[in-house]
Amino acid sequence: MAGQSDPHLSIFSAPELEFLAEDEMVEVVPNIRMEALHVICGDFGPFFPQIAKVPLWLALALKKRDKCTIRTPEWMSVERLTQVLEAERESPREFQPLPFHYVEISRLLFDHARDDIPDIYMVRSLIEDIRYVRFHKVETGLETISGRTHAVKLKNLSAMEVNIVRPFMVRALQAFYKHDSPQMIQQPQTMGSRRPQVVDRGSRRDLRPR
């Protein structure tokens, strides 16, 4: 069952995440006519040689049989990606909004639809750079957590990136919680009086500014 490939860590494996990413919609241009497809998750209308929106799994299946060409999603153009990369480099604590499954979608499209993407090498290297910069931000953010951190907020992080850091972060937070609990760090007791144990909420460590 998905998410249970390693019961101790309870993460998704990478192929499982890729499978989940295939539910995203993309635009295709079929080059044949076909009548409507009725599948469990819905009906996909009769296909004419004009733009149709289908889920990615269907687009890949059609592409493998040479029945369509896939239009690259608009976030995957060179200009848009360079903009995103510049913005990522400029803001050291924020993540730019990107589609949730951008890593998986881009990999699937590179593998199966090479000829449909203009400037494929440029796009590929841009996505790699973006991924590298974002992961580096996650790491620097993780250095600052301590026992006071009750929760870590990562806005705009994509599915695959979350999946990579999830086991580490969960374990690290547990370990810090165990070490920093008030009974472990015992305050020096003054004679007679006992300080009331106030649970200090601590500062919220966001990995992005509010």
Place this chain on the structure above:
Amino acid sequence: MPGYYDIDDIIMEEEPISVVFQVGAHGVGLLDPGSETNNVENGAKVDLPFWLAHELYLRQAVSISVPACFSQKTRKEIQADAACVDLRIRCPYFYELGCKIVPLVSDKSIGSFLHYAFTGRYKEILSKSHSASVVTVPKFSTRLTKEESQLFEAARSSMLAFKKWRLGGSRLEKASILGRKRKTTIPACPSTP
């Protein structure tokens, strides 16, 4: 919290702790290798596993002294450079043992010392585990305690799985059992006349 069923907890409780007996004990000379009779004297210094020391402490039969791995020497080393200290040789269950010892021993600074050590080593673990190169790993990971190496392994395995996925390849793996060729034992049939 790990409790009765956790294997790491059980193994951790086997760690020897040196205790000083407050009462004389008869018939358990086995515990003290230096005693001539079958008794343990009052005031004798003995090494007991943690689970036994804990129980006897609750019955006020012993007093527990600080284990060697929390001594001043270790503290100085950790203050010098937390990440390079080989904690596995001293005590592979450094942190868990420390957590358990804190309520039992008179030294109250162990808790904050553990916290300091962990924070220092955590940064190293963070950077090394995510770089996913095979070279730096063997030297560093032999210095980690059990708890830290679980953390390290978790990050490294998820990173390696991602890298492997990224290289591509088909999603369907052929089952290994199909790789072996079966011997087809068709006997050579005699030609029919």
